[in-house]
Amino acid sequence: MLIKKTEEEIENENNEEEVEDEVDFVSADQIADQEEKQREALEKSQNRHKEVFEKVKNIFSKKKEKAEDSFAHNLLEEKEEIERKKELHLDPIQECINIAMDKGIEAALTQLKKEKPFNPYSYDDFHDRLIDEIKKRKESNNI
Numbered sequence: 262m263l264i265k266k267t268e269e270e271i272e273n274e275n276n277e278e279e280v281e282d283e284v285d286f287v288s289a290d291q292i293a294d295q296e297e298k299q300r301e302a303l304e305k306s307q308n309r310h311k312e313v314f315e316k317v318k319n320i321f322s323k324k325k326e327k328a329e330d331s332f333a334h335n336l337l338e339e340k341e342e343i344e345r346k347k348e349l350h351l352d353p354i355q356e357c358i359n360i361a362m363d364k365g366i367e368a369a370l371t372q373l374k375k376e377k378p379f380n381p382y383s384y385d386d387f388h389d390r391l392i393d394e395i396k397k398r399k400e401s402n403n404i
Contacts, residue, residue, distance in 0.1 A: 354387050358394050366391075 353376045361369035369391075373383055 354383060354390060357387055358391050361391055362394070362398075 353373070357369040357373045360372055369387070370384075373387055376383065
């Protein structure tokens with residue numbers, strides 16, 4: 262038995278050496294190939310990620326531009342609406358001034374109360390503009 266074990270051990274050692282030689286020989290070439298393949302795969306993956314990132318970035322920049330344009334457009338519309346309301350607000354006061362000059366202040370105030378929407382600052386504006394109108398008429402009559 263002792264001899265058999267020795268022969269078996271020798272045979273096992275020879276087999277292990279052959280396997281190690283094959284692995285060493287194959288793995289040196291394979292390592293170089295695998296490293297090259299991994300570099301190429303990594304480079305492809307990075308390029309793909311860059312492309313996807315750029316596409317997403319472009320999409321969001323376009324949406325941002327649209328949102329900014331829409332916001333600017335809305336601000337412009339709001340400004341125009343405010344200007345229209347100011348113009349509408351001036352006309353009723355001028356009408357009330359004309360009524361005050363023709364029929365009296367009480368009739369003008371009654372008309373001013375009927376204006377929709379009611380604005381309490383209209384009284385102050387009416388008062389200031391009525392005084393200016395009276396001054397203008399007095400000056401034009403004195404000259």
